[in-house]
Amino acid sequence: xxxxxxxxxxxxxxxxxxxxxxxxxxxxxxxxxxxxxxxxxxxxxxxxxxxxxxxxxxxxxxxxxxxxxxxxxxxxxxxxxxxxxxxxxxxxxxxxxxxxxxxxxxxxxxxxxxxxxxxxxxxxxxxxxxxxxxxxx
Amino acid sequence: xxxxxxxxxxxxxxxxxxxxxxxxxxxxxxxxxxxxxxxxxxxxxxxxxxxxxxxxxxxxxxxxxxxxxxxxxxxxxxxxxxxxxxxxxxxxxxxxxxxxxxxxxxxxxxxxxxxxxxxxxxxxxxxxxxxxxxxxx
DNA sequence: TCTATATTCCACCCGGAGGTAGTATATTGC
DNA sequence: GCAATATACTACCTCCGGGTGGAATATAGA
Numbered sequence: 001x002x003x004x005x006x007x008x009x010x011x012x013x014x015x016x017x018x019x020x021x022x023x024x025x026x027x028x029x030x031x032x033x034x035x036x037x038x039x040x041x042x043x044x045x046x047x048x049x050x051x052x053x054x055x056x057x058x059x060x061x062x063x064x065x066x067x068x069x070x071x072x073x074x075x076x077x078x079x080x081x082x083x084x085x086x087x088x089x090x091x092x093x094x095x096x097x098x099x100x101x102x103x104x105x106x107x108x109x110x111x112x113x114x115x116x117x118x119x120x121x122x123x124x125x126x127x128x129x130x131x132x133x134x135x136x137x
Numbered sequence: 138x139x140x141x142x143x144x145x146x147x148x149x150x151x152x153x154x155x156x157x158x159x160x161x162x163x164x165x166x167x168x169x170x171x172x173x174x175x176x177x178x179x180x181x182x183x184x185x186x187x188x189x190x191x192x193x194x195x196x197x198x199x200x201x202x203x204x205x206x207x208x209x210x211x212x213x214x215x216x217x218x219x220x221x222x223x224x225x226x227x228x229x230x231x232x233x234x235x236x237x238x239x240x241x242x243x244x245x246x247x248x249x250x251x252x253x254x255x256x257x258x259x260x261x262x263x264x265x266x267x268x269x270x271x272x273x274x
Numbered sequence: 275t276c277t278a279t280a281t282t283c284c285a286c287c288c289g290g291a292g293g294t295a296g297t298a299t300a301t302t303g304c
Numbered sequence: 305g306c307a308a309t310a311t312a313c314t315a316c317c318t319c320c321g322g323g324t325g326g327a328a329t330a331t332a333g334a
Contacts (some may be wrong), residue, residue, distance in 0.1 A: 001138055001254070002224040005292065008231050015242050026310065040293055046312065059301025062310045075246075083291095087139040094145050095273050105152050105271035109212075109261050113254050117138070124246050134242035136232050142322065163280065177323055183282065196331025197279045220321095275334105282329070292318085299312070304305100 004083040018130045024063035070127035141220040155267045161200035188218045207264035
């Protein structure tokens with residue numbers, strides 16, 4: 001019942017990049033500032049780049065930048081890229097086609113929470129995270 | 138964002154045992170009826186036995202039985218035994234001491250869902266699952 | 275007593291998430 | 305041109321959840 005470490009890292013990085021305004025952010029600086037393993041983060045940022053969430057610039061003084069408007073980037077998209085959303089959409093007991101018509105024993109106790117989390121992931125944008133009270137990064 | 142397979146199995150087994158009334162249930166019959174790997178389930182039931190959720194009877198015609206009242210067995214206890222509750226209680230971004238006073242960027246969007254899930258796990262009993270509409274097992 | 279059927283315990287395998295190391299490649303600034 | 309610093313790519317390692325196999329032990333019932 002938790003995000004992958006990779007999803008945590010991706011969200012923290014994007015919030016950090018967005019908050020420190022600026023332009024390019026090197027993996028080295030992000031790794032140092034956020035305490036995320038350098039090599040691991042490099043591969044993760046490369047993935048976010050290939051999926052069009054960020055843009056990379058090679059060479060000295062290079063790095064990554066967020067290209068799209070922050071109001072356009074939703075948590076669900078980030079999580080989907082990094083770990084997929086399947087586990088957030090599936091039946092809590094692992095059944096196929098578990099719904100109101102043919103529920104599992106936990107359906108009535110779980111489906112509300114599941115729907116709420118999915119709705120939160122799909123509606124919350126990077127802009128909201130950046131503007132949130134949360135100071136930790 | 139999902140239960141361990143072991144937690145799924147444990148919940149399904151306990152509901153199945155409780156619903157089929159009866160007394161002793163062999164691992165073999167549970168494995169066959171629920172489609173859970175025999176050896177794997179054997180070890181899981183042994184764990185539930187050592188934690189006092191069920192009682193084992195060895196020898197021919199042996200098996201497991203639920204000893205405590207169904208109203209007394211809560212989802213949180215089952216999940217805690219099988220996989221622990223840490224991942225349900227921790228900060229979604231992995232920070233220590235993330236709370237209202239010192240929140241992470243996702244705190245305001247996540248904490249409500251986290252509290253709701255924990256409250257559901259602690260309040261829902263095996264008796265409620267047994268009586269629920271959910272026919273799947 | 276003997277056999278069938280049950281739990282119990284041990285060692286092992288597999289795949290994926292998380293993490294590390296080394297090297298190739300791109301590019302800025304001297 | 306060349307050194308410094310960046311991303312890009314490949315290969316590997318470790319840990320753990322899930323799963324399998326086999327043998328030891330317990331015991332009801334013929």
